[in-house]
Amino acid sequence: MATTAKAVKDARKPKFSSRKHNRCKLCGRPRGYLRKFGVCRLCFRGLALKGEIPGVVKSSW
Template identity: 60%
Template sequence: MAKKSWIAREEKRRELHEKYKEKRRRLKEEGRWVELQKLPRDSSPVRQNNRCPICGRDNGFIREFGVCRICFREMALEGRIPGVRKSSW
């Protein structure tokens, strides 16, 4: 389980990105780079990290399912992900 502060930090970055998204787009189109630099650093989409919503893990994140590999495996074995089953050959 990730630290609560890391999860909260990522949530804050997500909110800041949503708040400044339109302003950032407009400033980029107009080429006003000085004003763009004055926006909060965490409002940039590049600073965001994909985190598992269940455990907060950032490594081993599977984008297609939106969870980390460990939570994905547990959910798949429990049958909570439709169309996914354990392979064997």
């Protein structure tokens, strides 16, 4: 979980345009962010295994 301070700080308007960080909508994690789904890799995996993301299935070969 991201600390409250980090979430509030990222919500503010940045001084420079290059300082914006993408954060997971569920846990606030700044790394491993998947733009297409708006969540981090950890939350994505959990949601995919539960079947909550339509069209995503676990691969096996």
